[in-house]
Amino acid sequence: MRASVLSDWLAQRLERGSGQPVYRQLHRLLQQAILSRELPPGTRVPSSRLLAAELGIARNTVTQVYEQLVLEGYVSSATGRGTFVADSSPDEIVGANESGYMGTDRMALTRGAAASLVPAASPSSGSAVAPTVGTHSSREAARALSSRGTRLIAGAGVSKRQGGAFMPGVPDVSRFPSRVWTRLHNKYWRSLRPDLLTYAPGGGLALLRHVLADYLRTSRSVRCSPEQIIITTGIHQSVDLAVRLLTDSGDVIWTEDPCYWGLRSVLHVSGLNSRPIAVDSEGINPSADDFAAPPKLILVTPSHQYPLGMVMSLARRRMLLEYARQHQCWIIEDDYDSEFRYGSRPLASLQGLDDAGQVIYVGSFGKTLFPGLRVGYLVAPESLAESFAMASAELYREGQLLQQAVLAEFIAEGHFTSHIRKMRGLYGQRREALLHAAASRYGDALPAMGGDAGLHVVMQLPEGCDDRAVAEAALARNIVVRPLSGYYAERSRAASGLLIGYACVPDEEIAPAFNTLAEAIDVTLPAIA
Structure with missing residues (x-):
């Protein structure tokens, strides 16, 4: 039996100086060739002695690989007959006949593929086969994304660069008070409290929710109790949680136009019907046609419209709240960059004007501290707070309690402000x-x-x-x-x-x-x- 074709193919792919054992490399290469059917069922593989001689490796190495492949069901071996590639096809496949064998079309395809792999040789030359290159990667490339996955990738705005001049939305992390943070962090690690190393309870760490409630009441005029605060990983997750709990696929949501591309992506993959509403100097500005078809959700950035920067007027805020009350719409208020105003005090939140409990307030520490912290928060209406806390724990299985404890003390000691x-x-x-x-x-x-x-x-x-x-x-x-x-x-x-x-x-x-x-x-x- 002539084994030169297969052995040459293997020799080209064995990386002798890579530090990876030859045994593992040889096993992986043969396994891949069999799984991809480049070595079709029934193919006789060279003897361990012959393949070892062709590759210049110890015969014991090849023997161990063959024994492992036999145990895994890739090949079968019979004394005096040799070693053959086993038929590992599923019991039931499309086009199989009643006896379990492939139909004639599939068999012809397999024979044709195998024939294209076998070098020209006389009938007595044996059956060693050289796998072709690129078949596996071609099949992977042919796999299509779902329609919503395709929309997500097509509209993605994420940048490969996350810093430097003039990357928008990135704070100066070099000025972060790292010594203070490290001191607090080390304090909790020294105590090694087991309750901070497990999953977070619904809503997040109680201490952080309490200090956040105090901060939001005084700095943003948000009306809330600690129980209404849900700790998340940021604005994206906060909006995703609200969308999952308050909408069904196909529901209409108003978004500002223009708006932050990241939130638009969250809405697209949620199956919502996003209706862009133009903004003017006073913020979101629905037309008569827009008002005629009330949405389920309204997503706005009233304190600092993103990306244009205008502030929603008081008259527009009151109009939006009254419309939401009359038509039972939910408003998601993204309080983006509210802490950074130059020459004037930060504006009060829209949520602070809400008497009907229609506003879900969201924010994060990504801009005020550092993006990699990945801590955000959602203030749910009182009637929804328990459901939001339970859903957050159910969907995301949050942790990071030690990080939340450090952040809570960082705020409580006055370092945040x-x-x-x-x-x-x-x-x-x-x-x-x-x-x-x-x-x-x-x-x-x-x-x-x-x-x-x-x-x-x-x-x-x-x-x-x-x-x-x-x-x-x-x-x-x-x-x-x-x-x-x-x-x-x-x-x-x-x-x-x-x-x-x-x-x-x-x-x-x-x-x-x-x-x-x-x-x-x-x-x-x-x-x-």
């Missing part, structure tokens, strides 16, 4: 530096908006300008900005602009980085250069 106060001053300076750099370069030609709060400004581009092309040109120069058009539900109605984050850029780097960004803008828009 102190950190926000310091960062508000720092970000205000960086905002001014960015606006100055933009005005020095372009004057009023490219106005900035939304710059009195949050961690980014929006630079408006001329109508018809491809802001995605500008963002790509900037990325080629190692500058990260986001195209404003990507935040609109329909690009045909989108405004053109750039989201420029300043929080994570050191003061001295803002002007040079903006000059680099300007090069990308000027290349794309030569008329304003």
Whole structure:
């Protein structure tokens, strides 16, 4: 029997110097070839002596591999006859006949595939077979995503870069008081409390819920008890939890247009019918046609509209609350960047005006502390609090209790408010530096908006300008900005602009980085250069 074809194929793939035992490599290669039917059932494999000689390895190694394959059912061995690939096909397959064997079409296909693998040889040359390359990966590539998975990937806005000039929405984590945090963290590890190393109870750690309730009441005018607070991993999970409990597939939800792409993705995979509602200078602005078809949910960012930055007026807030009360709609208030306002006090929450219990308030510590903390919160209406706490524990099996304990003490000792106060001053300076750099370069030609709060400004581009092309040109120069058009539900109605984050850029780097960004803008828009 001629074994040179199979042995040559194996020899090319054995990585002798990789540190991985040859036994494991040989077992894996033969196993894969059999599973992919590149070594079809009935194929006779070379003897252990012959294959060992061809590969230049110990015969005992090949013998051990064959014995393992026999135990696993991949091959069968009979004394005096040799070792053959076993038929491991499922008992029931599409196209099988009553006796359990494959139909003629499948058999022909298998024989044809096998024939294409066998080298030209005389009938007496034996049956050693060389597997082809790439069949397995081709089958994997052919697997299609679900329709909602396809929509999610097609509309994904997540960036491979999560920092640097001018990444929007990222705080300066280098200024985080790590020594204080480490001290508190070590304190809990030294005590080694078992109750902090298990799953979280429904709603999260009681201590964190209590200090959060106090903080939200005083700083955001949120009306809540500790029992209404549900600790989550962030805004995405908070909205996902509310959507799962309060809607069914096909229900209508109003979203601001433009809005944060991440929440739009959460809504898409939830099977909701998202209806984009345009915003004006006072916030979300439903039309008469919109009012005629009440939604199940309304998702808004009233304190600092994302991404444009306007504040929802008191008249618009009262209108929205009254409409929700009359039509039994739920409102999700995303209190994005509420702590960072420059030149004025943070505004009171929409939830604080709600007398009917229609508002679900959500927030996180990703911008105020650091994104990797992955701690957020949801304030449920009193009537829903118990259900939300139970559902959170049921769906997500939360943990991170030690982290929650550290955060609770960090807030209780006053470090949280102190950190926000310091960062508000720092970000205000960086905002001014960015606006100055933009005005020095372009004057009023490219106005900035939304710059009195949050961690980014929006630079408006001329109508018809491809802001995605500008963002790509900037990325080629190692500058990260986001195209404003990507935040609109329909690009045909989108405004053109750039989201420029300043929080994570050191003061001295803002002007040079903006000059680099300007090069990308000027290349794309030569008329304003």
